[in-house]
Amino acid sequence: MSAELSIIVLAIVAGAYMAWNIGANDVANSMASAVGAKAITLRQALVLATILTFLGATFVGSHVAQTIRKGIIDSEAIGDPRVILVGLLSALLAASLWVCLSTYKNLPVSTTHSIVGAMIGFGLVAGGPSVVNWLQVAAIVSSWIISPLLSGLTAFLLFRFIDRLILARMETVKGAVTTAPILAAATIFIMTLSLFLDTPLGKRMGIQGAEVLVIPGLVTVLSYFISSMVLRYFVLRSKFRTAEEIFRYLQVMTSCYVAFGNGANDVANAMGPLAGIYFIVTQGSVSDTAPVPTLMLAFGGFMICVGICTWGYRVIETVGSKITHMTSIRGFTVEFSAATMILGASMLGLPVSTTHAAIGAYIGVGLARGLEALDLRVVWKIMLYWIITVPVAACTSVIIYFILSTIFLGR
């Protein structure tokens, strides 16, 4: 077997493992609260998560993935395509190993930050500190504080808003009739805006600048009136007894959106470096961006789905039945806040993680006295893992790079 073929095989295995991890953990998280709140059954959650993740990964996942994620290192400064080839593989393997270890330790780490840390490690040994984009590193460090803080603040305010306008009333349904359509419209706005903002779909439709707000704006207004009318119709026929029943539908919407978004965004973490390796092997040159064949995205999507169906269902089942009782209102608040923050940060170009945003949102709801009990010691432990993700992935990447360069580059 030639060296290039061995590298491609290894890269496929590492990329597949990374995608599997995304499915097993991150996507499962998106559906677990909906199952916990009994808004949907476990089977429905699995079907929805599998379909939406696959669709998100294959059709909205970036077709031109950044091979060097988030432009963290300057590939031109390194020059030699063979070094970058081995470096990309080292980064992918190091990130996979780190995600694997944190999976074993029951702690959520960001797959994006793992791959970024691994890239830094490889960049440092291959080209020295000058090839690393330290501004981007600073942005990542700031995101450890910014993403949980902003999503926490959003969740806190949203829960207080729902608490004051809906839950504090004797007849919660009456409060929900006026408030829920606003929240439904806001959810739809976030969902449609993220479909067009900086996505292949938006580019294909030639949407630029402020134009991106037109379709989501129209859909939002329309959805407000439709949801308002539908809600009033059902309330008049006494279909709902409490606001919680209304929020079930909103929660399923946000859960679906998070699953779709995970497929669309995170597939690049697994397939981006793989596409880069494939590009170097086939073209013999380096590029900051490389076309990702639809088949590769579909493979990434498929592996995420395998992750959902093999381990994801256990995560959903455990959370849904054993860990805690999540109401739909809390689940909706957490998911809506995390999704809003992710979208806002994307617009500002900040590299934020869904996991970080979700944890911030849980703390926000907890501070608004919305959760029955939240253990902050676990939160600190999780945060410690976020911080060490980048240096550990970087160090692992360096070790793997030295081993692989001895094998493949004879150094």
Next chain:
Amino acid sequence: MRIPLFNMLRRSPLENTLKHSEKVAECAPLFVKAVESYFHGEREEFELIKEEIRDIEAQADRIKRNIRSHLPPSMLLPFPLPAFFAFLREADKVVDCVKNSLYWMSYFNISLPSEIQRDYLSLVRTVGDYLGLLPEMVRRGHVYFDSRMEEDRRSVKNIVREIRHREKASDDLEKTIIVRLCATEEIPPKTFFVMIRLVETTGDIADHLENAADMMRALISR
């Protein structure tokens, strides 16, 4: 297996608090039965029930310690932790007072005029009925903290009011017995002393339950 985000979510401490309050309420019928046996001269039966209540008190104590030791300050709860501990302390004192009442009775054979005996039995029955409200209050509190709905909060407030109302009734009975004890000249000093302590301790059951209800009211404040 990895359960990432949800590792930080814990079960509500009210789940175990409900178990504690059920233990407290378990003493109510036994307490009434023990006092009845005592005044019917069935000392063996009384001693057996007293020991049973002592066991229940020990179990309730274990549950209370378990709740306290699993609630570090790093736990984010929908209510202030000191107020919750105060609630738990008051609820636990209820069962302590039940046990102590029986202990006062067991020190020597109390012989009372029939009307005082009848009044004391009436106080014990009133307090016994009243203990059943504790688990119900905790159950409703748990429902409220799960749903956060005003309707459920009102339901907790109703039971808090009911407990206050009942405490007043038992307080009146307690005062009546003390007045009778003071007015009856033929009661020996030792019996008088023990009866005063006994009536006060029995009255304390209602007082601590009312305190627990007040703390619950503080826990559910918006």
